[in-house]
Amino acid sequence: MKINKHIAEHYIWGDHCDGWHLVKNQELSIIHERMPANSSEVKHYHRLSRQFFFVLSGSATINIDGNEIVLHSQEGVEVAPLVPHQIFNRTNDEIEFLVISQPNSKGDRIVVD
Template sequence: MKISKHNTEHYIWGDDCDGWHLVKNQDLSIIHERMPASTSEIKHYHQHARQFFFVLSGIAIIEIDGKEITLNPQEGVEVPPLVPHQMFNKSNNEVEFLVISQPTSKDDRVLVD
């Protein structure tokens, strides 16, 4: 069966942001996420999960270990375990991106003050 954000599990996070679980198992998680204009995620790190963020549309800013990186469409960045990171949409347009985590990031998130 084909998988898309139109036929898979949906959830809402943060400030009216959306997530769709495209692949959801212990070894691998792939989530399609949408962030409206002027929204952000909470700074955190993962104890075990390695993540890859890949922008599909819009322009995202991701802070990794205190350094901001601009991600344009069709660009991505890897975040190793134990490295603090935070995704921002500082634009006036929505951003859609994929978050690929190995193993899953479920119950692996530690908030950073």
């Protein structure tokens, strides 16, 4: 069955950010996310999930274990399990990106102070 963000299960997270579940099962999660200008998520890691962030539009900054990487449209980066990370939108425009998690990261997130 075809899927897109207009018919996918939607949720709101962080600073008025949006997420749409494109694939959601125990083994794999693919989420289309949108972050408004000048927003961020909390620093965290996953015990089991490996994640891949892929920017669809705009520029995102992601801090991975203390190293900041700027991802532009059509660029991505992998985050291994147990590695602290945090994504930011430090621009004046909204950004959209995919977060692919394997296995699904639900219940696997540990917030870092």
